[in-house]
Amino acid sequence: MKLVRLGDPGRERPAVIDDRGTIRDLSPLTPDIDGAFLAADGIARTRLALAESALPALEAEGLRFGPPVARPGTVVCIGQNYAAHAAESGSTPPTRPIIFLKPPNTVVGPYDEVEIPRGSTKTDWEVELAVVIGRTARYLDSPEQALEHVAGYTVSNDVSERDFQLEHSGGQWSKGKSCATFNPLGPYLVPADEVPDVQDLRLCSSVNGEPRQDSRTADMIFSVAQIVHDLSQYMVLEPGDVINTGTPQGVALSGRFPYLKPGDLMEIEIEGLGRQRQTLRSS
Template sequence: MKLVRLGDPGRERPAVIDDRGVTRDLSSLTSDIDGTFLAADGIARTRRALAEGALPVLETDGLRFGPPVARPGAVVCIGQNYAAHAAESGSEPPTRPVIFFKPPNTVVGPHDEVEIPRGSARTDWEVELAVVIGRTARYLDSPEQALDHVAGYAVSNDVSERDFQLEHSGGQWSKGKSCATFNPLGPFLVPADEVPDVQDLRLRSFVNGEPRQDSRTADMIFSVAQIVYDLSQYLVLDPGDVINTGTPEGVALSGRFPYLEPGDVMEIEIEGLGRQRQTLGTA
């Protein structure tokens, strides 16, 4: 099954796409797909309701896909988590996870317009595996515990403005990561136990139909389990929080491709988790 939120921004309704591809209304179980729902065993309750035939069919014609999790308390990002991407950025692979934050208000739907910010010269794309937390993670004892705290996975585009990130930063990256619309998420939240091997998923990105990134999560320097464990030593991960786990090589920062311009179309996908499509506009 796949959890989705459908409707206009701020008015999305919770739904689930069952194993036959039928979309069903979740409003009888929850007012939204958020941290409260996930922490209250929402995924298991959804499965039970599906098995009992208790969820009505939802007519989806014309409904927008919103981000599949509402109002994340934090969007925590891992930098340079693929060795080839670190190399194309001119950096040595990190020996410990590098983190930065994006404001939660950067999160938009998977097909919403992405705005090139005012003064931008180097807006870039980044396909990433997103981890959505389902149970509070604080001072975990080992990476083996970590995956028990993951609700599911989604596709994320960690859109970046490289001048803001590198030249205007003052030593940190968040200026280049925090512009409005800079984190399309979704279309689906796929439960963690329905992803056979999160460390062997294909990630791809395209600009105007031309291929850019093509890699697998097997190339991560730090695995999902290691990331969640490591973060739990320094901060509290709450249900509904989102972790962007890094991007593979093939971004414009490499010098191999032009940066984005108004009217360009980004498409990104991860095996089993869905595909996004965004047109670039201006702020």
């Protein structure tokens, strides 16, 4: 099954796509797909409701796909988590996870337009596996325990402005990561136990139909389990929080491709988790 949120921004309604591909209304169970829903065994309750045919079909034609999780409390990002991407960025692969934060208001739907910020000359794409937290994680004892706190996975585009990130930020990356619309998320939230091997998923991106990134999560330096465990030593991860786990090589920062301009079309995809599509526009 796949959890989705459908409708206009700020007015999305919760839904689930069952194993036959039918979209069903999740409103009988919850007003939204958020941290409270996930913390209250929302995924298990959804499965039970589907098994009991308790969720009516939903006419979804023409409805916008919103982010599959309502406004997360925190968006935590892992930098340079693929060795080849670190190399194309001119950096040595990290020995400990590098983290930065994005404001929750960067999160938009998977097909929404992405805005090139004022003064930008180096807006860039980054396909990333996103982890959605389902249980509070604090001072976890081991990476193995960490996976018990993951609700599911989705697709994230960690859009970045490289000049803001590297030249304007005084050593911190958040200025280049925090612009409006800079985190398309979705289209689906796939439960963690329905992803056979999260450390061996293909992820890829293209711009205007031309291939850019093509890699596998097997190439991550730090696995999902290691990331969640490490973060829990420094912060409290709460249900509904999102972790962007890093991007592979093939971004414009490498110098091999032009940066984005108005009218460009980004498409990113992760095996089993869905495909995004965004057009760029000026601010």
